[in-house]
Amino acid sequence: MVKKVIEGNHAVSYGIRDARAEVIAAYPITPQTHIVELLSEFCASGELKAKFIKVESEHSAMAACVGASAAGARASTATSSQGLALMHEMLHWASNARHPIVMANVNRAMGPPWNIWTDQNDSIAQRDTGWLQFYCSTNQEVYDTTLMAFKICENDKVLLPGMLVLDAFVLSHTSEVVDMPLQEEIDEFLPPYNAKYKLDLDDPRSFGGLMFPDWYYELKYKQQTSMEEALKVIEKVGKEFGDRFGRYYGLVEEYRIEEAEIILVVSATIAQTSKEAVDILRKEGMKIGLVRIRTFRPFPKEKIRKIASKIDKMIVLDRNISIGSEGAFFTETKACLYNEKDRPEIYGVIIGLGGRDVTVEDIMKIAKKGKEGKFKINEINWWGVKL
Amino acid sequence: MEKEMYEVRFHGRGGQGAVTAATILADAAFREGKDVQAFPIFGVERRGAPVAAFMRMDTKPIDLKTQIYEPDSIVVLDPTLLDVIDVTKGLKEGGKIIINSSKKASEFKFGKAKVYTIDATKIAVKHGLGTKTNPIVNTAILGAYSKAVGNVSIEAIEEAIGEKVPRKKEENKKAAREAYEETRGE
C-alpha cells in the first residue's frame, strides 16, 4: 500500500484511476476542477487507460457517460452545484436506464448569488433521481468509497448509478493522509465491469423506447426494489472491503452511542467535528453519541429505527434546506420513525449553509440546548442566523 | 482539554506558493509520524491578491474539520502584506512568527510573539527559484520554519519537497536547507 498526503479531489482521481474507469466525460466547475485535471494527466501519461471526453457542458458529461455505460464501459464523471443541477434530466436517465455510472459530486451551494463553499442543497435536490448517495467525511473515505461504489453499483442486484459526495474545500481542497492499496489487490476486489445488458452487435436490441402504462409501473417497482437490495449490498461490500483492506464501512457510522441518551444525527465533515464535541461532552458527563448517516440513498431506515429505540432525544443537523419545508435529513429521519411505538424526541437544526464554518463550540452548544429541550418543535431552528 | 495539536497559518500572495508550502509542511510532518491536514483559505484567488493557507498536525488522528482561528505560529512569505492585513490575527500567546525579510527580527514588534526572519527572497533567487521580482520563496521559508519552531525536521521537509515539488527539486531542497542554517531569532 501507498500512503500519501493528498486533497479530497485527488482522492477521487486516484480512486477512479485505481478502479480502472474506461470512459470519463467531465466539465470543469469550481471546486471540482482538480479531480478532472489529475485525471487528464493520468490519461495523458497512460497511467489510466481510459477515454477522456472533454465535453462542453455537464448535461453532455452525463449524456456521454450514459452512452459509454450503455455500450458496456465503466463510466465516471465529477461535478458540483450548478453543474449537477444542469445534469438533472440525465441523472433520471442514468438511473431509469440502469447504468451503474459512478460520479463524484463536490457539495457546493447553489447560486445565485455565486457561492463556491459547501452545503448540501445541490445533492439533496437530486434525491428523487434514483441515484445512490454516499456522504463522505474524510479523504480516506472518499478514496475508499470511490472503489466500493463501482462494485456496489455494478452488482447484478443493484445496477443503479451512484454518487459519492464530498464537502467543497473542507474535503475537496484539504490535504489529508490517504492509504491506497496496491493495484493488484484492488483488481481482486474490483474486477472489470461485465455489463449484464449492453448494446451488442451479437445480440441487437433496442434500449429505452416507448413503453405504455401497462409496464412502466413495473419498471419503477424494480428500480425501487434494487435500491432496497442496495442496502444489503452496501453492507456486504463494506465488510469485504474491511476484510481485505482493514477499513470497514456500513450504511451509518456509530460513534459512542453506548448508553447514550441523546444522539446527534449528522453527515459529512460536520460529523468529524462533532466527534470532538462528543468527546468533550462525554468527559463532562453528558451521555451523548453520534450517528453519521453515510448513505442517504438508500435511506438506512432500519439502522435509524434500531438506534432510536434506545434513546430519549435526537438532534438532526442539516447542512441543507428544502425551501418550503425543512432540512432533508430531518424529514427523512422523522418519517422512518413515525410508525414506531417508542420514538425519541427529535429536533432539527439548520447549520452551515453556504459554507459557513461549523465549530466544536457550535456542536457543543447545540447538544446542550437539545438536552435542555430548548429547541422549537414545529418551527425551523436556524443555527447562527444573523437576522 | 490538552492540546497536542499544532496549527500554522501561512500568508502570501496568489502565485507565490503559500498553499504549496502548507501542503509540503503537512507531508513532512506526516513523514515523521503525525496526522496532518492542510488547506488554503477557501476563496477566489487572483495572482497578486493576499492568500492564506493552513496546516494542522497532531500525534493523534485529527477529526476536526474547521477553519483555524488561533494558530500556534504564522509564516509570512511576502513582507509587503504586513502593511495590508493583520498577519498576527488570532496568534496564540507565545506564538511564533517567521517572516521573509532581509531585516533583523528585532526590527519587528508583534507584542509577545517571538519573531524570526530569513531573507528567503535572496536564497530563492540564488538557487534559481523564480526571479527577483517574483521569487518562489515557499521552500526556503519552510527551512526557516523548521529551525524556528523545531517540530518538523529539515530532513523531512527535504523529503516532502522531493514528493510535492514538480520541478527543480534539488534547488528547492538546497534553498530550504540554506534557510534552515541561516535563520535567527530575536
Next chain:
Amino acid sequence: MKLTIPEEELMYEGTVDCQGCGAGLAMRYALKALGKKTFVVIPACCWSIIAGPFPTSALQVPLYHTAFETAAVVSSGIKAALDIKGIDATVMAWAGDGGTFDIGIQALSGVAERNEDIIYVCYDNEAYMNTGIQRSSATPYKAWTTTTPRNYPKARPKKDIDEILVAHDIPYVATASVAYPEDFIRKLQKAKKIKGTKFIHVLAPCPTGWRSLPQHTIKLARLAVQTNIFPLYEVENGKYKINIKPKNPKPVEEYLKLQGRFRHLTEENIKEIQEATNKKWKKLLRKEEFF
C-alpha cells in the same frame, strides 16, 4: 493630446482582475462605447469575480449575473421586457469563451437564429480561466492548459465562432482586440445603432493562463493581429470587410514565443501553425472578395 475615445468612465477603479488582465480593459472600453443606458449580463466567467463580491459592484450600470450557459437568452429576456415597457436601452451579454463557444452556444445560436436585439460580446482568453485554465474549444491548436498537458496539448484547432455566427445571417459580426481600442469602440458604437443580433469577439490576453508577462498583454493583442492569427474584420449583412491588412505580416513565432503555454512547441509545430494561419488568412481574403 485629444482623446479619440469617449472620456466618461463607467467602471470603477480597484477591480480584482489579475495584473495585465485583457478582460478588465475590454469591459472598460465597451462601457465607454455604449454609455450609461446599458444593461449588462454576465454568466459564470472571470468577470463574475471581477465585478466584485457582495456588497460591491464594479460597474456603474445595471448588472445581472446569470448561469453559465444562459448569457444570450437571459439578455434577450431582459430586452423583451424593456421593449414591452417602452424603455430604450442597450442590453449587452458579456461572456467568456467558455460561455460562448461551448456551454453557451445553444442559447447563443437560438438568440442569433431569432435575431434578438442584443449585443453579445465574447471576451476571449482562450480557456476556462476562472476555474483554473482548463481547455475550451477556443483554446488554440497545441496550447497547454490544465486539461491539455504538455505531452498531449490541444489537438484540435480553435473553433471558428465568427463564421458560425455569420452562418446565422445576423446583421453584424465583428472581431476586435484590446490593442486596438478605437477599432473596438467604433464597432460597438456601430452595433448599438443596429437592430438585431450583433456579435463582437474581442481577444483578451490572460497572463495567468497564457503564462505571459503582465506587461505584454497589449503587445500580444497586437501581435495576434499583426501575425494574422487573429484578423480584425467585420461582416455586415453578409458583406466581409477586413479592417487591418498587415503589409508584412509578422511570423507567428514572434507571438508564440512570448507565451509559456506554447513553450513546448517544436519547430515542426510552429511551421504547422504558420501554414494554418496563412491558409486561413487567404480564405478570409477570398471571402472579402466574393462576399
